[in-house]
Amino acid sequence: MTRIYMNRWFSVAYHYIGMIRNNPDGEKFVFYGTHPDPRHMSLLAADHAEVEPAVIGLEYVQFCVDFCKKHEIDIFIPRLHMEEIARHIHLFDEIGTKVMVCRDIELLEAMMEKDKFYELLQGQDLVAIPEYRVVNTAAHFKQAYEELSAQGMKVCFKPTKAEGGNGFRMIDDEQDPVAELFGYVTVSTTFRRAYETLSLAGQFEDVMVMEMLDGPEYSIDCIATAEGELITAIPRRKSEGRLYLLEDVPELMEISRRIAGALRIPYAFNIQVRYNNGIPKLLEINPRMSGGLYITCLSGINMPYLAVRSIMGKPIAAPAPQLGITASFVEQAVVLDR
Numbered sequence: 001m002t003r004i005y006m007n008r009w010f011s012v013a014y015h016y017i018g019m020i021r022n023n024p025d026g027e028k029f030v031f032y033g034t035h036p037d038p039r040h041m042s043l044l045a046a047d048h049a050e051v052e053p054a055v056i057g058l059e060y061v062q063f064c065v066d067f068c069k070k071h072e073i074d075i076f077i078p079r080l081h082m083e084e085i086a087r088h089i090h091l092f093d094e095i096g097t098k099v100m101v102c103r104d105i106e107l108l109e110a111m112m113e114k115d116k117f118y119e120l121l122q123g124q125d126l127v128a129i130p131e132y133r134v135v136n137t138a139a140h141f142k143q144a145y146e147e148l149s150a151q152g153m154k155v156c157f158k159p160t161k162a163e164g165g166n167g168f169r170m171i172d173d174e175q176d177p178v179a180e181l182f183g184y185v186t187v188s189t190t191f192r193r194a195y196e197t198l199s200l201a202g203q204f205e206d207v208m209v210m211e212m213l214d215g216p217e218y219s220i221d222c223i224a225t226a227e228g229e230l231i232t233a234i235p236r237r238k239s240e241g242r243l244y245l246l247e248d249v250p251e252l253m254e255i256s257r258r259i260a261g262a263l264r265i266p267y268a269f270n271i272q273v274r275y276n277n278g279i280p281k282l283l284e285i286n287p288r289m290s291g292g293l294y295i296t297c298l299s300g301i302n303m304p305y306l307a308v309r310s311i312m313g314k315p316i317a318a319p320a321p322q323l324g325i326t327a328s329f330v331e332q333a334v335v336l337d338r
Helices: 013-021 057-071 082-087 089-093 105-112 114-121 138-150 177-182 191-199 250-263 293-299 303-311
Strands: 002-007 029-035 048-051 075-078 132-137 155-159 169-171 203-211 217-224 230-238 244-246 267-276 279-286 325-327
Touching: 002 013, 002 057, 013 029, 013 293, 013 303, 029 057, 057 075, 057 082, 057 089, 075 082, 075 303, 082 089, 082 105, 105 114, 105 279, 114 132, 114 203, 114 279, 132 138, 138 155, 138 191, 138 203, 169 191, 217 250, 217 293, 217 303, 230 250, 230 293, 230 303, 244 293, 250 267, 250 279, 267 303, 293 303, 293 325
Parallel strands: 002 029, 002 075, 029 048
Antiparallel strands: 132 203, 155 169, 155 203, 217 230, 217 267, 230 244, 244 325, 267 279
């Protein structure tokens, strides 16, 4: 019986626990979870759940170490504070807990900050990088916007350290303020509004001002060995509304192979690209299971379980995903208390 611990995950951990538990090999697992919210959905599928303390840094890592030691955890799949956990990975090695995290600290930290990651990839010919500028004052924001606009580009911006879509905004100077007020909430703003708001802050955390990519957006979910050898990569295209398409796109598969071969990211990771003028350009790489991985698994490949087999050092036959699938998702009601 293998014990798996997941800390402060997104609600989709509910799906991933179910997939690992219902694996085709009949392997038995016991799941442990922690979260500040004892009623969080990520804990619902776990066999044992506890509330996390409000601590950060090494103190948080020590909490995770103590939790793993107390419950004799075999595999720890972290989401929160992956960098800090990786910096102190020896503490987990000493108690015999395998941690599903990239041990290359420089690479891991770079993946967490978009500008550092783009700098790391410059000149490696792995994937095209969007045009961008990093700014931390309103004056530099204005300069970056004008430089990119002068090249005929639409412009967007995002904090360099933000996760997912947090802080992402598209600049659209043709907005109708009244239509915007009574329409759906959007991530668009005008240059003037953004500039005036940023001017109030004086200096702010680094923001990446970059070309807006208008073409199809893909998330490529990948599974690799502990040494970073690519096992499978499945492109998932975001379509209209809640529609996703699992597609066979040779150039995206080749990008995945190049990235895996050069960076050697272990276990599970997700490459996000978006096309512009027919060229796929990198948005970011997440060194963990993605939030939409459960949709990719409709290809017939149990990717969370493959990641677990990988960290356990068990052999994995090359999977044959079914592609050409259009997929979506619906809410599911769940009883918490009776």
